Amino acid sequence: MxxxxxxxxxxxxxxxxxxxxxxxxxxxxxxxxxxxxxxxxxxxxxxxxxxxxxxxxxxxxxxxxxxxxxxxxxxxxxxxxxxxxxxxxxxxxxxxxxxxxxxxxxxxxxxxxxxxxxxxxxxxxxxxxxxxxxxxxxxxxxxxxxxxxxxxxxxxxxxxxxxxxxxxxxxxxxxxxxRNFLIAYNINILGTKEQAHRIALNIREQGRSEKEPGRLKKVKAIGWWLEEERMAQISMNLVDFKTTNLNHAYEECEKDARDLNVATCGSEIVGLIPLEALLDAANYYMKRDNLLILDEDKKVKLAIQRLGLSSIKNFNPKERIIEYIIKERLSSDDEKYQNMSLKHFTSLVGARSSLPGGGCVSALVGALGSSLACMSAYLTYGNKKFEKLDSQIRQVLPSFYDTYHELLKLVDQDALAFNAYVDSRRLPERSAEEKLIKLESINKSLFRCIEVPYTVLKRSNELWPYLKKLAPVFNIETKSDLQVAVKCLETAIFGAYANVEINLKGADLSDKKLADLSADASKVFLQSKQEAEEILKIIQERN
CATH class of the missing domain: 3.30.990.10 (Formiminotransferase, N-terminal subdomain)
Incomplete structure (x- = not known):
């Protein structure tokens, strides 16, 4: 992306x-x-x-x-x-x-x-x-x-x-x-302006003085009275949400409010917010409450609910999350193939054109393999018949889910990398400076042409340990699905390795980074056959 x-x-x-x-x-x-x-x-x-x-x-x-x-x-x-x-x-x-x-x-x-x-x-x-x-x-x-x-x-x-x-x-x-993204974040207090400000002094980095600093780094805060809502607020600027995130700020304010015997009543975000900040909050609550949530939109809903972001005005993710706003307006090739119909994509693969080619197809096959594994795990999870296996499935399901989403994105990234390489080859070279610019552009785009299939290979390969955990316990009704999943992942690794190797032919292998990458790709490719064979054997022996 x-x-x-x-x-x-x-x-x-x-x-x-x-x-x-x-x-x-x-x-x-x-x-x-x-x-x-x-x-x-x-x-x-x-x-x-x-x-x-x-x-x-x-x-x-x-x-x-x-x-x-x-x-x-x-x-x-x-x-x-x-x-x-x-x-x-x-x-x-x-x-x-x-x-x-x-x-x-x-x-x-x-x-x-x-x-x-x-x-x-x-x-x-x-x-x-x-x-x-x-x-x-x-x-x-x-x-x-x-x-x-x-x-x-x-x-x-x-x-x-x-x-x-x-x-x-x-x-x-x-x-x-x-600067890092600044989040304007207000927490509602069913108390007085003075109580809200007292909490603000406790938590803001500046604190009350140099001798009495606050608890939260990269946070500025004051307490004020919101007349239109008839309640107080702790008004904060989270200067770096990766240092102090929404959930951390909310939990600390809630803790101090309890000490003052006043209640918090949700919160509000003023302006826009990056998706990452809400997902970080969702991940915190998922871990705290032992929840299994995979879908991004459900994670966002969890964060909105736990933080009470709709307590004053309805928090509409499509209007408030930067990435979602952009997606509505953006015309991009980042998801060109992902958004195509299966029929259209297949017809393009079979057309007299270089794209989409083997790299794109390898990423897609890997995505299909990991999504099939995800399906098998899902059909085992949350079923009363297999309830005792829930904790084991929880350990593997997120990896299958995350991998198929990542590999799907790489279908388009492979094509973008190839197009960038073709464009760099067409750059002019009328002067020494232009020749240098062209060479740098070719090397950079060629590295990306190697990096994308290498990522497909590595991410697909990372699923073998999870498949080994799933194979002995999965819902037997999905036996053929899991078998196909294994072969898809093996094929994805084969295809990705073939693309890495052919693109390395045009690269400078005296570069240690590329030499190490080549050696690692070869090692993964050889191991993948053995890994797939072992897992298929476990699946086959299941009745």
């Missing part, structure tokens, strides 16, 4: 609809950019835009928006309640899927450099992107705001990271950075 980045640029205009719309159009009309939200503020005279896309597309979208702001916003006449130093005041890049915060830092630096070069304006790095401690906080960069910028640029400590060390009166300057 492709990398996904969120970009949340803040522009110093919240009153003129024509300017707000022009910036929105610049983003939404950039190929690969999906505008999710536009939030203007009249008193702040500021608009926050939220959009997502793949890394390169997001850079292009942010740059297009900045160019419009450069043309239409005049900071010499801009006034508002919110601190600001420029037309595009702040532009953070946030990792959403298949990309790290470190990669977003590099992305922000590339964007900052491009922005400064294209518009000839000063650009400051902040947050995770800024190596200097005294420049990490936005407040330190924006001290004195736009009105003090001209004078502050004379201070060597305020030298921009990119662009001219000169005041640009019409535009000002921009702050560019990277």
């Amino acid at each position: 492709s990398a996904l980045v969120e970009c949340v640029p803040n522009f110093s205009e919240g009153r003129r609809k024509d300017v707000i719309d022009a910036i929105a159009n610049a983003i939404s009309q950039t190929k690969g950019c999906y505008l999710l939200d536009v939030d203007p503020g009249t008193s702040t005279n500021r608009t926050v835009y939220t959009f997502v896309g793949e890394p390169e597309d997001v850079i292009a979208g942010a740059l297009a928006a900045a160019k419009v702001a450069h043309k239409l916003i005049d900071m010499e006449h801009q006034k508002g309640e919110h601190p600001r130093i420029g037309a595009m005041d702040v532009c953070p890049f946030i990792p959403i899927r298949n990309i790290t915060i470190e990669e977003c830092v590099e992305l922000s630096k590339r964007f900052g450099k491009l922005l400064s070069e294209d518009l000839d304006v000063p650009v400051f790095l902040y947050g995770e992107s800024q190596p200097l401690e005294h420049r990490k906080e936005l407040s330190s960069i924006r001290q004195g705001e736009y009105e003090a910028l001209k004078e502050r640029l004379n201070d060597p400590k305020m030298k921009p990271d990119f662009g001219p060390v000169e005041f640009r009166p019409k535009y000002g300057a921009s702050c560019v950075g990277a």
Whole structure:
């Protein structure tokens, strides 16, 4: 699945609809950019835009928006309640899927450099992107705001990271950075504002003072009164949900509420949320309550129910989870074959074309094998006749389920890898620089052509231990299904190995990583025959 980045640029205009719309159009009309939200503020005279896309597309979208702001916003006449130093005041890049915060830092630096070069304006790095401690906080960069910028640029400590060390009166300057996804999360308290704030002081990282820090890392919190609902809330910013997740925050607040003899009454998420945050919460409650839930939508429902996310307003996953919103709007090749009818896919395999080929089919056969194993396990689980086996089936069922979903995605990934390789072979090589770019592109795409079938091989191979546990106890009525599952997985490994080997012929095997991969693939392929034979023997001996 492709990398996904969120970009949340803040522009110093919240009153003129024509300017707000022009910036929105610049983003939404950039190929690969999906505008999710536009939030203007009249008193702040500021608009926050939220959009997502793949890394390169997001850079292009942010740059297009900045160019419009450069043309239409005049900071010499801009006034508002919110601190600001420029037309595009702040532009953070946030990792959403298949990309790290470190990669977003590099992305922000590339964007900052491009922005400064294209518009000839000063650009400051902040947050995770800024190596200097005294420049990490936005407040330190924006001290004195736009009105003090001209004078502050004379201070060597305020030298921009990119662009001219000169005041640009019409535009000002921009702050560019990277941060993890921030979740605005409020927990409802059937008590007073003071009680809610007391809990907030206990749990927020800052605590009451340096001598009395709070318990939860990467959490900011206050207590307030929500007049429209006639109740108090602990209002939190989970600055890094991978450090402190929803369930952790909720459980800690609930614990303190009990100590104060007040009740919690659900919670709410303000704005959007990554799917991972809800799945992490679901996994916590599944483990705590010894639940077996495999389907993603059911895990999401569990998290919503346990956290009481619909206590104030109905929490609709399709409208609140970033990945689901994008899926509704996204036109992508990531699921092209997965979403085809069986008839259409088979006709394409049989057509006079290279795709879908053996790599795609190997991934599909592996997905069918693991899903058949999943079916056999499911038809044994939750059945009164086999109730004593439930604990054993629980140990194997999730692996079959997860593997067939992953292998299904690799059907499309194999085709995407091949197409990228073909495209890289077509790159021009008119200069030494172009030749180097082409070679790097070929090597990168070729490695991906090896990596995808290798992943098919490894993931299929990981199921043998689980099949050995299932084979002696499965519902005998699914005997032939499990036999087919084993042969499918063996075939998937054979096909994936064949694809790894043929693609390795074009690679540099002096590269230790590739040499080790080749040796491991060969070892797995040889072992798979023996593993399949042993499991089929166990199945065959069942009556």
